[in-house]
Amino acid sequence: MPLIFPASPRSRYVAIFAAALVSLAASAVPAVAQSYSTAKLADGFDYPVGKPDGAGYYIFRGFSPNGHLGEDWNGSGGGDSDEGDPVYSIAHGVVVFSEDYKKGWGNVVIVRHAYREQNGQIAFVDSLYGHLKVRSVSPGQQITRGQIVGTIGCGPYRMYAAHLHFEIRKDLRVGMTRELYPRSYETYHVPKQFMDLRRSLRFEDRTVRVPINTFRRSNPNRMTTDEVEIPQLTTTGATVRPVLPEELGVIIEEETQAEKATPEKSKSLFDAIIEKLSNPQ
Numbered sequence: 001m002p003l004i005f006p007a008s009p010r011s012r013y014v015a016i017f018a019a020a021l022v023s024l025a026a027s028a029v030p031a032v033a034q035s036y037s038t039a040k041l042a043d044g045f046d047y048p049v050g051k052p053d054g055a056g057y058y059i060f061r062g063f064s065p066n067g068h069l070g071e072d073w074n075g076s077g078g079g080d081s082d083e084g085d086p087v088y089s090i091a092h093g094v095v096v097f098s099e100d101y102k103k104g105w106g107n108v109v110i111v112r113h114a115y116r117e118q119n120g121q122i123a124f125v126d127s128l129y130g131h132l133k134v135r136s137v138s139p140g141q142q143i144t145r146g147q148i149v150g151t152i153g154c155g156p157y158r159m160y161a162a163h164l165h166f167e168i169r170k171d172l173r174v175g176m177t178r179e180l181y182p183r184s185y186e187t188y189h190v191p192k193q194f195m196d197l198r199r200s201l202r203f204e205d206r207t208v209r210v211p212i213n214t215f216r217r218s219n220p221n222r223m224t225t226d227e228v229e230i231p232q233l234t235t236t237g238a239t240v241r242p243v244l245p246e247e248l249g250v251i252i253e254e255e256t257q258a259e260k261a262t263p264e265k266s267k268s269l270f271d272a273i274i275e276k277l278s279n280p281q
C-alpha cells in the first residue's frame with residue numbers, strides 16, 4: 001500500500017526540509033576572514049573582583065614566572081564564600097574567548113583591551129578570567145570597564161576551593177595554549193602591578209581597531225566551535241605558534257597617529273565645555 005501523507009503536514013515537512021537546505025547552504029559559504037574588531041580605548045584598569053578597588057578580596061597566590069602565571073583572587077570570607085560573586089572586566093574591551101574549556105580550567109573568558117602607554121603608543125593586552133561558575137559574555141562582544149563577565153567558581157568538577165584565576169597577557173597569541181609561549185615576563189604582566197600603574201588613564205572618546213582571531217585552536221574538549229578561525233602557523237624550533245596578523249604593527253601605528261588627527265576626541269568633557277564657552281558662535 002503506497003504511503004500517502006495528508007496534504008497539509010506534508011507541505012509542512014517540505015517547508016521544513018527546504019528551510020534546512022537553505023540554512024545548510026548558508027553555513028557552507030566560507031566566512032570572510034576578519035582580522036580585527038574594535039574596542040573603546042581603556043580609560044583605566046580596575047580590579048576584577050570587589051569593583052573597583054578589590055574591597056573584600058585578597059590575592060591568595062601571586063604571579064611567578066615559570067610557575068603560577070596569574071593571580072588567584074579570593075574573598076576574605078574564606079572557603080567557598082566567594083562562589084557566585086561577580087567578576088568584572090578590568091577595562092573596556094572586546095571579548096575574544098568565552099568557553100567551558102574543561103581540563104584544569106573550566107569556564108574561561110578572555111577580554112582584549114586597547115590602551116595608551118605613557119609614551120603615547122597604543123598597546124593591547126588580554127585579561128583572562130578562569131574557573132568561572134558561569135560566563136555572561138560571548139566572543140565578539142564589546143564590553144565596558146566594570147561589566148560583569150561571569151561569576152567566581154570552583155573550576156571543572158569543583159576541583160578547587162572557589163577563587164578567580166586571573167592573568168594579563170602582553171602576547172595576544174597565547175589563548176589557551178600557554179605551553180607554546182615563554183612562561184615569563186616576555187609573555188605576561190604581573191596583573192596587580194599592571195593595573196596599579198594604570199588605574200586611571202586619560203579619558204579619550206576613541207574607538208580603536210583591535211586584532212582578533214589570534215589564538216590557535218587546540219582543545220578537543222571545546223564546547224563551541226564557531227567563533228575562531230585557525231591563524232597561520234609558524235615553526236620556530238620545537239614550538240608551533242600562531243602568527244599575529246601582519247597588520248598589528250600597522251594598526252598600532254595608525255591608531256597611535258589618530259590622536260594627532262582627531263585631537264578633539266582626547267578632550268575631557270570639561271575642556272570641551274570651557275572651549276565652547278570661550279568661543280561662543
Ligand SMILES: [Zn+2]
Pocket residue numbers: 068070071072164165166
Ligand atoms: Zn591560579
